Amino acid sequence: WxxxxxxxxxxxxxxxxxxxxxxxxxxxxxxxxxxxxxxxxxxxxxxxxxxxxxxxxxxxxxxxxxxxxxxxxxxxxxxxxxxxxxxxxxxxxxxxxxxxxxxxxxxxxxxxxxxxxxxxxxxxxxxxxxxxxxxxxxxxxxxxxxxxxxxxxxxxxxxxxxxxxxxxxxxxxxxxxxxxxxxxxxxxxxxxxxxxxxxxxxxxxxxxxxxxxxxxxxxxxxxxxxxxxxxxxxxxxxxxxxxxxxxxxxxxxxxxxxxxxxxxxxxxxxxxxxxxKSWPIPTAKARTFYLGADGSLGDKRDSSAASLTFNYEPDARPRKTYTGDGGGVWKADAEYNWVPLDSASSVSWASAPLSRNLAIAGPGSVDLTFASTAPDTDIEVTLTEVRPDGNERYVQSGWLRASHRALDTAKSTALDPRHSHTKVDAAPLVPGKAASIRVALFPVAHVFRAGSRVRISVQAPGGNRTLWTFETIKPEVATRNSVGTGGVKASRLVLSEVKSPKGLPTALPPCPSLRAQPCRTYVAPAVQTPGPSLK
Structure with missing residues (x-):
């Protein structure tokens, strides 16, 4: 022009x-x-x-x-x-x-x-x-x-x-x-x-x-x-x-x-x-949920330190949730293969049913007290909504190789951990010894409806994304990872809470319906395995 x-x-x-x-x-x-x-x-x-x-x-x-x-x-x-x-x-x-x-x-x-x-x-x-x-x-x-x-x-x-x-x-x-x-x-x-x-x-x-x-x-x-x-x-x-x-x-x-x-x-x-006005949203507040030893997410941390443990098994579930052609995932009726968590190779926590809508918009952080029997391991965290109708909806994920846990402290916030990922900052874990690891949840906007429960899971990467798969660490011997709960170093989930948007329908959106947010039947985890005392 x-x-x-x-x-x-x-x-x-x-x-x-x-x-x-x-x-x-x-x-x-x-x-x-x-x-x-x-x-x-x-x-x-x-x-x-x-x-x-x-x-x-x-x-x-x-x-x-x-x-x-x-x-x-x-x-x-x-x-x-x-x-x-x-x-x-x-x-x-x-x-x-x-x-x-x-x-x-x-x-x-x-x-x-x-x-x-x-x-x-x-x-x-x-x-x-x-x-x-x-x-x-x-x-x-x-x-x-x-x-x-x-x-x-x-x-x-x-x-x-x-x-x-x-x-x-x-x-x-x-x-x-x-x-x-x-x-x-x-x-x-x-x-x-x-x-x-x-x-x-x-x-x-x-x-x-x-x-x-x-x-x-x-x-x-x-x-x-x-x-x-x-x-x-x-x-x-x-x-x-x-x-x-x-x-x-x-x-x-x-x-x-x-x-x-x-x-x-x-x-x-x-x-x-x-x-x-801008992004991140200036009025967003940190909503914190603490991970409990009983698999609960709560506003208060457990008084006593404990842990839950799981097998590190990257091949326990399908590597991705979609196997059709690339354009098929864009269809309104796209079919996903989003299988439930395997209790032996994951740990998860769910909140009590929410008394009101919880709207989030922005990045999030899963702050873990974490230990592994290996010097390095890969972590995926996944945020989901467990609905009162028995369905579970995908919300967002985040990933981290444990040796990349060093933060860029100048850029990190309580809601948004930023990792340097430089070779000079990389450091192995000491097997069996606890380390503080913050896994960044990719930014997302979602409303958890009143009556639903917030769920966060921790596992090896894979099985939650449509086309992304990961070249994970393949240990030569069996590896177990543990997540600390309770005490001074209680692990927690921190989300960017915002005001619920006006005009949102009262009823839950059908499952499936929301684009790129598949649903599955919610399967409660089997009894999760208590882990070692993390020091």
């Missing part, structure tokens, strides 16, 4: 916008990245220091295969151009031999490298947008899902690094990688582009409204989904419309997408929404 440039794109074409904008091109007016990452290492590739050998590995391998010369694999349109003698394509592809060998770089760098990697002289900050988004000067629109099966839900951890004077709009919701294209999101993206690139009062064309339902029919299998009405149709001047727009809060949360009453279960439509 009149020499003004705006960028659009989801996933890789979204992530790349952050890199471009950080170079401050003179004609760039706005960017609108969707379903992105904040930190290649911490957010997707090595969550908690554990190699993601599911989606992350597969994606990297596909890029290598598509770019290999003289026989690219997978990119059919590239192969056809080469076969047809396209000289420019052949020349461009020949340059791909200069690309960094992604798989080699990944395998050679299991720690967060600060500098000196071939191809990345400044270390992994080079591929961590959180490290350079402070250089962005143009208006930015971001949207993502907490349970994104590809790029993950860590993206919001960088939002506090955007310059305060840059117009920023953020939408977060439950859902999949493609839910950043949902009608309540894409309509706001188009609105944003009208304000900052076209510089006109936002209005979605009738042609776009007519074509849009086909997008969601293809992605979700739900017909009849339409774009919301234009919000600024009553304004007569662009200046007054933009002033009203810029007075709105920066952050918007869509709650219970897929569970709106009257809509098809799993449709890409939220039940309600709320806003906030």
């Amino acid at each position: 009149a020499g003004r440039v705006g960028m659009v794109g989801i996933s890789y074409p979204g992530i790349s916008q952050l890199f471009v904008a950080a170079t401050t091109p003179p004609h760039l007016s706005a960017i609108t990245p969707l379903s992105i990452i904040d930190d290649t290492y911490r957010g997707t590739l090595y969550p908690g220091g554990i190699y993601n050998d599911g989606f992350a590995k597969d994606w990297a391998q596909q890029r290598l295969d598509q770019n290999q010369w003289p026989n690219p694999k997978g990119a059919g349109w590239v192969k056809k151009r080469v076969e047809d003698g396209d000289a420019t394509c052949i020349s461009n592809l020949g340059l791909r031999g200069q690309n960094v060998d992604l798989m080699k770089t990944i395998r050679e760098n299991p720690y967060y490298s600060t500098r000196g990697i071939p191809g990345y002289p400044d270390g992994f900050d080079t591929v961590a947008p959180t490290a350079f988004i402070n250089k962005i000067e143009v208006p930015t629109f971001i949207a993502g899902a907490w349970q994104d099966e590809q790029t993950g839900g860590h993206w919001s951890e960088m939002l506090g690094n955007f310059p305060a004077d840059v117009p920023l709009r953020v939408t977060g919701q439950n859902g999949t990688h493609t839910d950043a294209l949902d009608p309540d999101v894409i309509s706001r993206q188009l609105e944003f582009l009208d304000f900052y690139v076209a510089r006109r009062i936002p209005k979605i064309s009738e042609a776009a409204r007519g074509a849009a339902p086909q997008i969601w029919q293809v992605l979700t299998g739900v017909s009849g989904v339409t774009l919301p009405a234009d919000r600024f149709g009553d304004f007569t001047s662009y200046k007054s419309a933009r002033k009203a727009y810029e007075a709105e809060p920066r952050v918007r949360i869509l709650w219970e997408t897929g569970g709106k009453p009257g809509e098809v279960a799993g449709a890409p439509v939220p039940a309600t929404e709320s806003t906030a």
